Amino acid sequence: MKPTPKSKTIARALLAWFDAERRPMPWRETRDPYRIWVSEIMLQQTQVKTVIPYYQRWIASFPTVEKLARARENTVLKHWEGLGYYSRARNLHRAAKEVVREHDGRVPDTLDGILSLPGIGRYTAGAVLSIAYNQPVPVLDGNVKRVVSRLFGLMENGATRKSETRLWEHAGSLLPATRPGDFNQSLMELGATVCLPQNPMCLLCPIAKHCEAFKQGEPERYPPPKQQPETKKIEVSAAIIQKEGKVFIQQRPRDGLMGGLWEFPGGKREKKENPEDCLIREIQEELGVTVAIREKLMTLKHAYTRFRVTLHAFTCDIESGRLRPTHCERWRWVRHRDLDKYTFPAANVKIVKHLKENGSS
Ligand code: SF4
Structure with missing residues (x-):
């Protein structure tokens, strides 16, 4: 889907809001693709405030992809202890070795290249390419799914491949050619701080006047709930x-x-x-x-x-x-x-x- 005049207006409004409201985070002070990659893996299903000390310890011990590649597995896992999902740490370690071995220590800057690394899916690839390399590649995490679903009034939650594809297309349709990394972060930030799952703060939202769910008066109807796996x-x-x-x-x-x-x-x-x-x-x-x-x-x-x-x-x-x-x-x-x-x-x-x-x- 191509950007439309309306999507350009939305992008401008979101970027202006992000410039004023962005929360300080250590990984927002860098364009280093390795550090952005580490932060994105840590942030999967974990809150920002939990991740910050882990990220700082990690970067202090493994400031470069080479340092991580040379580390012992037990040391790497120890730095992850408490974050859960240890396969993510092992994949990061494996991928760092591959970056050093196959890519001369430089995190790939193409979609195919970065997706070939262990543990990197489409979301992380989009985040690294847009934030570190300024490439117009969309992202779609849980927060972005919710914002996109509400903004366009889409009864989609990404539970099926078809639904996920529609959400990716709509997220991509919003992406501006300039500052794609900041734009992606603004969507994630809006989902994390304003367009909350319950009680979204629509009156503070910079894109409320373009939002279909807000116009309908029931933003929480979007996205439809996912079936939760039985515990x-x-x-x-x-x-x-x-x-x-x-x-x-x-x-x-x-x-x-x-x-x-x-x-x-x-x-x-x-x-x-x-x-x-x-x-x-x-x-x-x-x-x-x-x-x-x-x-x-x-x-x-x-x-x-x-x-x-x-x-x-x-x-x-x-x-x-x-x-x-x-x-x-x-x-x-x-x-x-x-x-x-x-x-x-x-x-x-x-x-x-x-x-x-x-x-x-
Ligand atoms: S207007 Fe409300 S529902 Fe729509 S994007 Fe903003 S916060 Fe979300």
Whole structure:
């Protein structure tokens, strides 16, 4: 879709608003494609205020794509600890190596080139190309989808390929030839601060007079709600096995869920099992030993993707058998003070914190 006189007016209004209202963010102070790429990956499904300290730490440790490419995987994952979706960090690391190896250390400035890198989809490609390289390529994240759907009065939420294509076309139709990066950011910013999912602040909106949903008087009807995937409750038991002041940890297989992260061994409770029986069975299966439970350390709840997890952590000792871990990449006995050197999933981080604070041995 080509820009129309109306879309040009909308672009001008949004850019003027963005110039006045943009929130300061560290990645807005640079045009470095690597830094913009890092910020965009971190911002996926995570709020700006959460991302800022992660971004600053990351850039302090890996200021260039070369530095990131040379880093060890555990160091990279450690910098991501707490952000979740660890495959994003691993993809960033892999892509950095590819940029150094295949592109002389320069982030590609073509759509095909940048899309060929691991973990970069159409949204991230559009953000990097428009913001860093000033190319007229649209973006479409959740905020932009909502603004576009309301602005044009489109009953589209991007849930199907056809719906997504329509939204991309409309986002593209707004894009001006000059300042495409700022324009894309202005759309995202409007969605994040004014055109909110509930109670959009239409009276403060710079494009209200062009907005179809506002004219109709019910902006929240747009976009239509997406069907939410069903959440699943699971219970797991984890063993804090201790020996001579050290605790047993193992590294998850690299190619699976949360691959490469370290954890306390354990697993999912089966029907009719209590958490203690689950723990003893899991440890027998995973490590080939029988454990004696000492005490319950803690129970914690946490959520990831569509799972609601209740985790029961027990301190225990090996009672019999020879340790033969079979479900992990590597394993170690580690002193409590050294646990911080390893990257754990969010729930395990809480256990580590508890062990360190309480000096349990
Ligand atoms: S007028 Fe309201 S609904 Fe329309 S884009 Fe602005 S904030 Fe969103």
